[in-house]
Amino acid sequence: MNSKFRWGIIIVLIMVSLYYIFPLDKKIKLGLDLQGGMHVILGVQVDAAVDAKLTNTLTQLKKEFNASKIKFTYIKKIGDSKIDIALPEDFIGEARKIIEKNYPYLRETGLDKNNNIMQLMFTQDEIKRTENYAVEQAIQVVRNRIDQFGVSEPLIQKQGETQILIQLPGINDPDRAIDLIGKTAQLRFHIVDENINPRDALDGDLPFDDIILYEQVFDETRTKIIQKIPYVLKSDAVLTGEYLVDAGVRISPQYNEPYVSIRFDSAGAKLFDEITADNVGKRLAIVLDDHVYSAPSIRERISGGEAQITGNFTMEEAKDLAIVLRAGSLPAPVEILENRTVGPSLGLDSINSGVKAAMIGVILVMLFMAIYYRVAGLFSVFALLLNFIFILAAMSLFGATLTLPGIAGLILIIGMSVDANVLIFERIREEIRLGRTPVNAIESGYERAMSTILDANITTLIAAVVLFQFGTGPIKGFAVTLSIGIIASLFTAIFVTRTIFISLYLNKKLERVNI
Amino acid sequence: MFEIIKKNINIDFLSRVNLFFIVSGVLCIISLLLIFSKGFNYGIDFAGGTLVQVRFNQPPDLNDIRNDMEKLDMGDVIIQNFGDENGIIIRVERTGTNLQEITDKVQHKLLDTYGHDKIIVERVEQVGPQVGDELKKKAFLALIYALIGILLYITVRFEFVFSVGAVAALFHDVLITLGIFVLLGKEINLPIIAALLTIVGYSLNDTIVVFDRIREKIKSTAGKRTLRETINMSINETLSRTVLTSLTTLMAVLALYIFGGAVINGFAFTLLIGVIIGTYSSIGIAGSLVYFMKTRKIAKT
Numbered sequence: 179m180n181s182k183f184r185w186g187i188i189i190v191l192i193m194v195s196l197y198y199i200f201p202l203d204k205k206i207k208l209g210l211d212l213q214g215g216m217h218v219i220l221g222v223q224v225d226a227a228v229d230a231k232l233t234n235t236l237t238q239l240k241k242e243f244n245a246s247k248i249k250f251t252y253i254k255k256i257g258d259s260k261i262d263i264a265l266p267e268d269f270i271g272e273a274r275k276i277i278e279k280n281y282p283y284l285r286e287t288g289l290d291k292n293n294n295i296m297q298l299m300f301t302q303d304e305i306k307r308t309e310n311y312a313v314e315q316a317i318q319v320v321r322n323r324i325d326q327f328g329v330s331e332p333l334i335q336k337q338g339e340t341q342i343l344i345q346l347p348g349i350n351d352p353d354r355a356i357d358l359i360g361k362t363a364q365l366r367f368h369i370v371d372e373n374i375n376p377r378d379a380l381d382g383d384l385p386f387d388d389i390i391l392y393e394q395v396f397d398e399t400r401t402k403i404i405q406k407i408p409y410v411l412k413s414d415a416v417l418t419g420e421y422l423v424d425a426g427v428r429i430s431p432q433y434n435e436p437y438v439s440i441r442f443d444s445a446g447a448k449l450f451d452e453i454t455a456d457n458v459g460k461r462l463a464i465v466l467d468d469h470v471y472s473a474p475s476i477r478e479r480i481s482g483g484e485a486q487i488t489g490n491f492t493m494e495e496a497k498d499l500a501i502v503l504r505a506g507s508l509p510a511p512v513e514i515l516e517n518r519t520v521g522p523s524l525g526l527d528s529i530n531s532g533v534k535a536a537m538i539g540v541i542l543v544m545l546f547m548a549i550y551y552r553v554a555g556l557f558s559v560f561a562l563l564l565n566f567i568f569i570l571a572a573m574s575l576f577g578a579t580l581t582l583p584g585i586a587g588l589i590l591i592i593g594m595s596v597d598a599n600v601l602i603f604e605r606i607r608e609e610i611r612l613g614r615t616p617v618n619a620i621e622s623g624y625e626r627a628m629s630t631i632l633d634a635n636i637t638t639l640i641a642a643v644v645l646f647q648f649g650t651g652p653i654k655g656f657a658v659t660l661s662i663g664i665i666a667s668l669f670t671a672i673f674v675t676r677t678i679f680i681s682l683y684l685n686k687k688l689e690r691v692n693i
Numbered sequence: 694m695f696e697i698i699k700k701n702i703n704i705d706f707l708s709r710v711n712l713f714f715i716v717s718g719v720l721c722i723i724s725l726l727l728i729f730s731k732g733f734n735y736g737i738d739f740a741g742g743t744l745v746q747v748r749f750n751q752p753p754d755l756n757d758i759r760n761d762m763e764k765l766d767m768g769d770v771i772i773q774n775f776g777d778e779n780g781i782i783i784r785v786e787r788t789g790t791n792l793q794e795i796t797d798k799v800q801h802k803l804l805d806t807y808g809h810d811k812i813i814v815e816r817v818e819q820v821g822p823q824v825g826d827e828l829k830k831k832a833f834l835a836l837i838y839a840l841i842g843i844l845l846y847i848t849v850r851f852e853f854v855f856s857v858g859a860v861a862a863l864f865h866d867v868l869i870t871l872g873i874f875v876l877l878g879k880e881i882n883l884p885i886i887a888a889l890l891t892i893v894g895y896s897l898n899d900t901i902v903v904f905d906r907i908r909e910k911i912k913s914t915a916g917k918r919t920l921r922e923t924i925n926m927s928i929n930e931t932l933s934r935t936v937l938t939s940l941t942t943l944m945a946v947l948a949l950y951i952f953g954g955a956v957i958n959g960f961a962f963t964l965l966i967g968v969i970i971g972t973y974s975s976i977g978i979a980g981s982l983v984y985f986m987k988t989r990k991i992a993k994t
Contacts, residue, residue, distance in 0.1 A: 211956075219824065309833070351816065353800070356793055514792045516820040524746070524815035524956075531954030539948035543941045550695050583884055586957055589949045590891065590964065593942030594898070597934075600941070601902065604934045611700060630905040633850055637901055638894035640842040645890045648835035653887045660891065 181681035188674055192564065195571030205574040209581030209655050212529050214522035215347035216355060220320070220512040221463070222340045227312035227510035229258050230306055235281065236261060237414055242280065248273055254386070256690035261298040270294065309340070312509040313387035317342055320359055320506035327358055340550075343516065354498065354520045362467045362511045363502040365419030365440075367453070368411035370461040370473055376408040390412045391463070392472040396490070409470050411463050416453045421446025425503035427496045430488070436496035437488040440503060447483025455479040466499075467511075532585035539589045540566075547596055551603050557678045562669040565595050566612070568666040569659065581655030588659055595667030597634070599675060602627045606693055620679050625670070631672065635664050697940075698933035706928050706977065707921050708986055713977040719867055724872020731875050736882030737818055739832070741825035743785040743795045744817035747803060752778040757776055761806055765798050773969055776955035780815075790976025792819045832886040836867070839893055858982035859900045862974040866896045870967050879959060888963035895942070899935055900979040906931050907980070925978050932976065939972040 199205050210217050232255060239261070240253050248334070250265035250273075263526035265273060270289075273296065277284055287298040300308075317336060324332045324346065333345040349355055371388050379390055388410050395405040424441040442450055453462070454476050462486050463473040471489040491499065544562065547555035569588065573580060606623030614622065638662060646657035706713075738742050756774050762770045762783060769786040785795055796817055803812055804973070840860055847856035867889055875879060906927035914923070946968060950961035 220903040221821075221823070291976070336792070337801040360793065362715040397876070484963055513821075514819065515821040516824045517792060517796075517817060521813060521815045523748070523813060528954055528956055535949045535952040535954075538952055539945035542948060546941060551696075554694075570975065582957055583887055583960065585950055586953065586960055589945050589953075590942070593945030594895065596941050597898070597938040600934050600937045604931075604937070607700075608930070626909075630902050633905055634898040634901045637843050637846055637897045640846060641839045641890045641894035641897075644835050644842060645887060648831050648838075649883070649887065653883055654886050656884075660894075 181677060183682065184673070184677040190566075195567045198571040198574045202570075204568060207574075207577060207579045208525075208529075208628055209579045209584065210345060210347055210518070212518050212524040212525045212580065212585075213346065213347055214349075214520050215358060216349050216352050217344075217516075217518040218344045218356070218477065218690065219337065219357065219512060219516040220316075220342040220344065221515045222313045222358070222508075223511045223512075223513060224309035224312050224340050225258065228300065228308050230510065231308050232259070232261065232300065235284070239263070239277075239281070240414075240474060242276060243273065246272070248276070252386075256297070259299055263296040263298065265294060265296070267294050272294065277611045285504050289598055310532045315343070315509045316480050316512060319506045319508050320344065323358055323501055324355075325503045326505055327355065329355075342512070343407055348522065349519075350522075354494070356514070356517070357374075358498050358502060360512055360514065361502050361508075363419070363499075363505075363507040364467055365422065365503060365507065366415035366465045367417040367467055368413075368415055368463045369457055370455075371410045371412055372460060374410045379410045380408060387413050391465055391468055391470050393472075407470075409463055409473060411465070411470075415465075416462075417442075417446065417449050419503065419507050421449065424504060425500040425502050428486075435488070436491050436493050438491070438496055438500050438503065440485050440487065441471070442483040442485075444483070447481070450485065451479060451481045460548065460682075528582045529642065532582060532589075536585065536589050536592070539592050543592050543596060547599070552692055553597075553600075554603055554606075554675075554679075557603055557675045558596055558603075560678070561599065561674045562586050562592065562595060564674055565591070565663070565666050565670045566607070569663050569672065570664065572662045576658075576662075578658045579655050580659070583653060584654035584659040587656045588665060589629070591660065591663035591667060594638075595663065595671060598627075598631045598667060598671030601634075601676070602671070603632055603693055612693075617683060619685065628672070631668065639664050696933070698936055700933075702929055702932060703925075704929060704932075705925055707925050707981060709977075710981040712987070713981055717869075717978055719975070720869050720872070721865060724868050724875070727872050727875040733871075733875060733881045733900060734878050735825075735829075736885075737784065737825070737884040739825050739829045740786070741820050741822040743792065743799070744797060744816070744818040745783045745785075745799050745814060746775060747783065748783055748813045748815050749779050749781070749807070750811050753781060753807075755781065757806075758783070758803075762799070763804050765802055767795060767798065780955070792821055795819070823957040828883065829940060835886065835890065836893070839890055840864075843893070843897055847901075847904075851908060854983055854986045855904050855908075857986065858979050859897060859904065861982055862900055862979040863893050863896055865974050865978055866892055866967060866970045869970050870963060872971070874963075874965055879962070882959070884957070884960040885963050888960045888967065891927050891964060892967030892971055895968060896974060899938070899975035902934060903928055903931050903975055903980055904983070907983070920984060924984050928980050935972060935976060939968055942968050 213621060221479065236253055240505050243250055243253070248265065248269045248271070250263055253261065253263045256262050271382055274286070277286070277298070284298045285302050286296060287299045289295070290297070292510065313336060317334060320342060321334050324334065324344070329346045333343070335343050337343040344359065346355060353398050359461060371385070374383070374385065374388065376390070379388065384390065390410055391407050393407040393409065394403050396402065397404045397405065421442045422440055423443045426439055427436050428439045429436055458478060459476065461473045461475050464471045464485070466487070471487050479488075487499070540562070544559045547558050549555070551558065566588070569591070602623050605627045606619050609619035609623050610616065642657050642661040646654055646661065649657055735956060755774070758781065759770070759772050762772065767785050771784040773782060773788070774780065775782040783799055784797065796819060800814055840863060843863070844856045844860050847859050870889065874885070907924055910918070910923045910927055919928070943965070946961055946964045949957065950965055953961055
């Protein structure tokens, strides 16, 4: 390869690289630790999804038995995976028929002949399917919510079996985002059981088909709960958020307070119409994630399928509630397994100190190389600068993310990348000492150092690749810069410096090399 | 010519092999004892917990904050300065079922006491116990995989004896670095593991350069020199390069350690000691081990 051709390659590479790196702020993607943002891992509580499905099945069974005139003493959940149905012997056959036909995912696990109790369970397949569906749906819901919240370039993906990874760059109000993402938002309507005094119920006098839920009353700052008001509710929800088609914030003209207005689809509107018609005079509790928000009395039948959720909301809370209701409820509660949030100011600090450290590192190493190897040292300094350009260009090309450990990787590369040149230069010095001519010494210096350089760098690359496989977020960023840096430094240290040597010395009768 | 290591240097490294082994052996044993008696100081990445980094507009009284936090009844809370005197980190060890509740409590308390305009919450990190255990396992596996990968590569490129020497030297580097961490009570977290893996790569780099020279010498001058002479010569001839590269790397790492900011400080510290120990082991340990194993093997057969 003659030197013109070599220079051609180098110049083209520099041009292409510059095209890929400028403007810097657009081309280099910064990690969450540098630009600020949130990294959250949610765990979906899939057990709860299975449990909810069981409860749902229970309600359906009751309805269907009633419709088919099958008499039963009770249908109830046992533990968290079984259903017991107690019914007169005569109806068992018929009940079995219905279950086999409409509930293929229920498996009869036993029959207590003395008391005529059928015991049912979900099949394993059904449990698996419900769990998977819960995770998939949770991802969908979280994505909807984040879209409506308005975050640019969010990343939402499944991780492992039951986890969701969420990355929200540049977010200003992490607490609000967490609340928004984490809210299950299961909306249910329950009729209040007016026959039982909540105080008696709390003392243990609770009918088996009733539940106690609380309304939380907050202080003015809305951070502390100052009171919990108990309600006794019929345990079967009469209507759920499934039928909801829209939710929005309105301001009540009377109190000048925001509330959330919700609208049901036609089936929901019909149900709501029936419920209100059947229960005039009773109270209807609006329950969100097991907290009662309000329990207004039903004064008259309400047609049209619209309802209101009031609850002393601030404007922001009302807005967020409308978002989560519109985006749909999570099929199961989620729990935060990991949260790493970096504010924009810290990110900027990190960039600044990282850049400062890099500059100082580069200057120190350059000075050292120039003093130690003189002219040849300057060549390696030039190679080092090119190295930086190539690394940044490669990162922009592959869309790799620059993180704080990534900057550290760059700095480390400064020190390590001159290694190849040190190896070559030391070899050249040795060859000169052995009495070779300068041109000869350069040639064999490069040749003989080559296998060493390759072996040494490939092993470092192995460590970097392992790191990439294992790491998350910032650490991955470090592995990426390190790997790219190793490859780029091989090119600059071997190809670029050699090209300089060739074009300067090769065709001249050289008395001595300045090394 | 400017030279740090003189060109005709000829140190008989192998005659000091006992000294190297004793020094390294003692350091390794002390490190092991420290690790097993005192144990690692795991950061929240591995132990789980919550870390809140807060910046004040003037130096806060850590005792006041400590008292405030104790009122929240969250179990063990560690409060210390971070970076400069205006920055603090609050670390809550307990990992309840509800991580969010812990951050909410801490942040509300601080905001209540100091007001929105006086403090900025710069960073929140929370790791649940489940994730912490997972990360611990992954980190351990990563170190093992890296070592196995390297063992394989060197076995293919050199001989098995060399790869054992190299990997033993790496173990030595990682072990002593960890020992120093335990001694100083520094936190082990994810970036530290990344730094350790980098040290593995770096130290190996050094060792390979020496091995390469040994291999080359064995090939070119087979039979003319004893193994002892060959290894000694190789270490000497590459000594200048080993020291130079360590110097340039140390310069860069030192810049990172001093100017890189508090967040990256532990990482830079690991590299700093790692590079020093790694350089020592490739000069004193790796070659000596190969010599030791090779001569024993020859003696046996």
